[in-house]
Amino acid sequence: MSYHNPVLLHESVQALSIKKDGIYVDVTFGGGGHSREILNHLGEKGKLVAFDQDADALQNKIDDERFVLIPENFRFISRYLRFYGIKKVDGILADLGVSSHQFDEASRGFSTRFDGDLDMRMNQKSKISAKHIINKYSEEKLSEILFLYGELRNAKSIAKTIVEEREKEKIDTSFQLKKVLEKYLPKAKEHKILAQIYQAFRIEVNEELEALKEFLSQTPNLLNENGRLSIISYHSLEDRLVKRFINSGMFSGELEKDIFGNTNEPLKKVGKLIVPSNAEIKQNNRARSAKLRIATLKK
Template sequence: MALHDGQHDAVYHTPALLDESVDGLSICPHGVYIDVTFGGGGHSREILRRLGEEGRLIAFDQDEDAAGNITSDPRFTFVHGNFRFLKNFLRYQGVEAVDGILADLGVSSHHFDISERGFSFRFPGELDMRMNRNAQKKASDVLNDYEEGQLSELFFRYGELRNARQIASAVVRYRQTQQIRETDDLLAILEPFTRREKEKKTLAQAFQALRIEVNGEMESLKEMLLQSLRVLKPGGRLCVISYHSLEDRLVKNFFKTGNFEGELIKDFYGNVETPFTVITRKVIVPSEAEQQRNPRSRSAKLRIAEKR
C-alpha cells in the first residue's frame, strides 16, 4: 500500500463521507482517477484499494505538509500544486482524459489543530492561513492592508456576516493603534460582535472569510470545475464534498447547468443543454453515526455528476 496507515490519517484528517464519495466514482479497476485534495490521504487510500494493478491515481495538494503522508506505489503519483492548474499538471503527466475526479473541499483537521497556521480561533498563533506557505499574502496582510470597503465586502461575501461593515470598521480602528498579527488580535476585534449563543458561529464565519480570501478558494474551485469538464471522459464521474453554502451553490449550479450562475441554456427545441447528468438528485450528508464519530463532518455535503 502506498500511503501511511489509517492511524496516521486519523490524526492528520478523518475523511468525511468516505464510502459515499468513493462509491460515487463508480471505479473501474483499470481506470485513471484524480484526488484533487489529498490531505491525509484517506480518500486516496480507498481509491487505491479499489483499483487494480493497471489502475492509476494522481493526487494533488498545495500544502507541503501533505507530502509527508505518501510513500511509493507504482499506481500513485503525487503532485505538489494547486488543483486550479489541474489540466496543465495532467498534461505534464501525459494524461489526456480521466475516469473520475474527487474533491473534498474541507480544511484538514491537521490545519485547524496546528496553532502556528492560524486557521482556528481556538488557539493563539500568527494569523497566517496560507494553504501554500510559499504564497505571499497572509491573513494578517489582508487585515492590515485592505481598505475598509474591501474588508466589508469579503466579510459579507465569504463569511456571510450581516454586520460586515461594522466589523470592517472595527478592524480599521484597531490597526490605527497597532498591527494585527495574532489570532488574539482578531478575537479582540470581533469580541463586541459575538453574542454568547452564537459566538463560535460568528468567529468561524469571520475566520472562514479570511481563509477563503487568502487562498483564493472560490476562484480555484471555479477553475477546477471548468477544467474537470475538459479532462473527464464521457461517463466519467465528478464527486465534490463541500462544507459551506458558497461552495455548495457553485457546485450545484455547475452540475445542473454547466455554469456558476445556474442559468438554464436551451437549444432550438427547448431542451436544456447541460454537460452533466446529476447523479445525486438529493445532496448526500453524513449519517448521525458518522457525525458522532467525526463532528467536523457535520457540514459536509456530497454532490455527484457524470459527464455526458
C-alpha cells in the same frame, strides 16, 4: 487518521464507480485517506493522481507505483495531467474542507481555538496571509470580504472596527483579532460568528472560490464517457457553485436553449445529495456540514 479524518470516505469513493484499470484523480490529498481507499479498489494497471498545495500534506505521500502526488493547487488540474500524458480520466474526487491538521496546528492560523499567527495560507509559498489582509486592506474591501465570504450582515461595522484598532496596534494573532471584535461576539454565538469571520479571510487568502470555479470548469473536458465527479463541500458558498455547475455548467446567468428547447449543460447529477450519518457526525464533528454531490457526463 491523526492528520485528517476523511469525511464520507466510503460514499465519496463508491460514487466514483471505480474500474480496476481506470485513471482517477484525488484533487485534495490531505492525509491521503480518500486516496488510499481509491487505491484499494484499483487493480495493478490502475492509476491515481493526487494534488495538494500544502507542503505538510506532502509528508503523507503513498509509496505505490500506481500513485503520483503533485504539489499544486487543483485549479491547474488540466495542465499537470497533460504533463503526465493524461488527457482523460475515469473519475475525480474533491474534498473541499480544511484538513484536521490545518485546524489543529496553531501556527497555521486556521483555528479560532489557538492564539496563533493570522496566517491561513494553504500554500505557504503564497505572499498574501490573513495578517496582511487584516492590516492592509481598505475598510471597503474588508467589508466586502466579510459580507460576501462570511455572510455577515454587520460586515461594515466589523470592518470599521478592524481599521480603527489596527491604527492603534497591528493585529497579528488570533486572540488579538478576537479581542478587537469582542463586542460583536455574544457568548451564545461567539464560535459561530468567529467561524464566519475566519471563513471569510481564509477564502480571500486562498482564492478558494475562484480556484473552485476554475477546477470545475475543466472537469467536463477531462472525464471519459461514464466518468464520475465526486465532490464534498462544507459551506453554502462552495456548495452553491458545485450544485449550479452540475445542473447548468454555469456559475451565473440562465441556460440558453436551442430552437427545440434543448439545453447543452455538460454534466448531469447522479443520485441525490448525500450527507454524513449521525454515527459519522458523532465520531467526527467536523463532518456535520458536509454535502456530497455526484455527477457524470451528459450523453
